[in-house]
Amino acid sequence: MxxxxxxxxxxxxxxxxxxxxxxxxxxxxxxxxxxxxxxxxxxxxxxxxxxxTGFRILAAYGMTNLSVPEVTDLYIKITLAAGSPVINLEHVIIEVTNGDTDVSLAYNLTGSDVGYFGATQIRDTYPTNDWTTGEPGMTQGDIALIHVNLSANSLSLASQQQADLLIIPKHGIPTYLSVVAPSVLSNTYENLT
CATH class of the missing domain: 1.20.5 (Single alpha-helices involved in coiled-coils or other helix-helix interfaces)
Known part of the structure; x- marks a missing residue:
């Protein structure tokens, strides 16, 4: 056992x-x-x-210098693409070319300096305000106006001349915009879309 x-x-x-x-x-x-x-x-x-992640372009305008007849400043109205998370414009680069000159621009407050673009908030969607002076964040429903000073960056856009822009977020899909100056520049602001 x-x-x-x-x-x-x-x-x-x-x-x-x-x-x-x-x-x-x-x-x-x-x-x-x-x-x-x-x-x-x-x-x-x-x-x-x-x-x-990315942007959608709503409109593009050019400010002209009628004495020289050329577009000196670009204004691009943007919003976020559907489903895009928050994008901080401090992490965005805009590449601009007019066929003669290529520049890459980073964000600063005014956008009037060489090598920079500026942005202004047009609409903020309640309840989130991610846009501050040092942190220009965009959320769904926000609209911003980007300012590119062409003349400060040695770019020009004469009548019937084309400029190509690529708005590149830190993560996501770049947004392409091609603008052509009208054949007759007769207004202070010209619609370029």
Whole structure:
């Protein structure tokens, strides 16, 4: 009887050891699945940000210097694309080319300096105001007016001349805009869209 009891205890110990090994293996599998899930969610969030983030152009105007007949300043009315998260204009670059000169512009308050563009908030959507002097953030429904001083950046836009702009957020899809100055520049402000 003692020998059978010893075999039973030995079998029980082996059974308990197998359960412990299975539990450890299950724990490793659960941990691996959790890590993979977190990585997949992070990748999905990044992909969504890259696809959904961007601007939509509502209008583009040019301010003209009638004595020289050329467009000296561009004003671009923008809003966020559908589904876009908040975009801080401090992290946006605007590339402008007129065929002769290419410039890359960063944000500053006035937009009148060389190498910079400015922006003014036209409409803020309640209840979130992400637009402050140092942090010009745009949320869904907001409208901003971007100012590009062409003459300060050695660019000009004579009659029937084309300029191409690329508005590039830190993450997301760049927004392309092509404007052509009218054949006759007779107004202080010309519609370029």
């Amino acid at each position: 003692g020998e059978e009891a010893e075999m039973g205890v030995g079998t029980l110990l082996i059974f308990i050891a197998m359960i412990l090994v299975a539990a450890v293996a299950a724990g490793v599998l659960v941990q691996t699945a959790y890590v993979l899930q977190q990585q997949a969610e992070s990748t999905g969030d990044q992909a969504l940000m890259e696809v959904a």
